[in-house]
Amino acid sequence: MGRIDYLHDPDAPPANSVVPSVVAFVQNDAGQVLMIQRSDNGRWALPGGGHDVGESISDTVVREAWEETGIKVKVVDMSGIYTDPGHVMQYDDGEIRQQFSMCFRARPVGGELRTSDETTQVRWIDPTDLSKLDVHPTMRLRIEHAMDRTRTAPYIG
Template structure:
């Protein structure tokens, strides 16, 4: 299924759904960031996905990181909540989803990097190299906020 992101674009279709979702800012002991290349739009991103009924939000983080990357993760804390109504994602099936994403910091506790149906590549990336990757501006904001350890409270916006 393909995906088109619209960010404050007057040509964007109106949203017809909101799905609580998570992304995980996972850093290893070398401070490298776990990135995926999404199979639906070809862009690089933090691993993540929709929250399922019957699971806690931290379980969603752990499940999504595992499913998309093969890495077992442990949630450390939350770095932000992102609900910009000007960011919508249009899917091939007609869904147009308004952004509602919670970003969590996590650390790897096991597993081996692998791809999935949702990922075409998975890499550990040094922070200094992040600018070379095609990452959507809203995802860059999440990464920037998660990397800011001086922040005393999560970003809410």
Template structure:
């Protein structure tokens, strides 16, 4: 399924759904960040996805990281909540989703890097090399906030 992101675009279609979702800022002992290349739009992102009924939000983080990357992770804390109504995602099936994403910091606890049906590449990336990747501005904001360990409270916006 393809996806087009609209960010404060006056020509964006109106949202017809909101799905609580998560992204995980997973950093290894060397400080590298776990990144995926999405199969739906080709862009690089943090692993994540939609929250399913019957699971806790931390279970969603662990499940999504494992499904998309093969890495087992443990949630540390929340770095931000992102609900900008000016960011909508249009999917091939007609769904136009308004952003509602919670970014969690997590650490790897095991597993082996692998791709999935949702990822074409999975890599551990040094923070200095993140600038070279094609990352959507809203995802880059999540990464910047998660890397900022001086924050005393999560970003909410």
């Protein structure tokens, strides 16, 4: 399924759904960030996805990181909540989703890097190399906030 992101675009179609979702900001002991290349739009992103009925939100973080990357993680804390109604994602099936994403910091506790149906590449990326990747501006914001360990409260916006 393909995906088109619209960010404050007056020509964007109106949203017809909101799905709580998560992304996992995972750093290894070397300080590298776990990144995926998405199969639906080709962009690099933090692993993540939609919250399922019957899960706690931390269970969603753990499940999505495992499904998309092969890495088992433990949630540490939250770095932000992102609900900008000007960011919508249009999917091939007609869904047009308003952003509702929570970013959690997590640490790796096991597993081996592997791809999935949702990922074409999975890598540990040095933070200095993140600027070389095609990353959507809203995902860059999540990464910047998660990397800023001086923040005492999560970003909410």
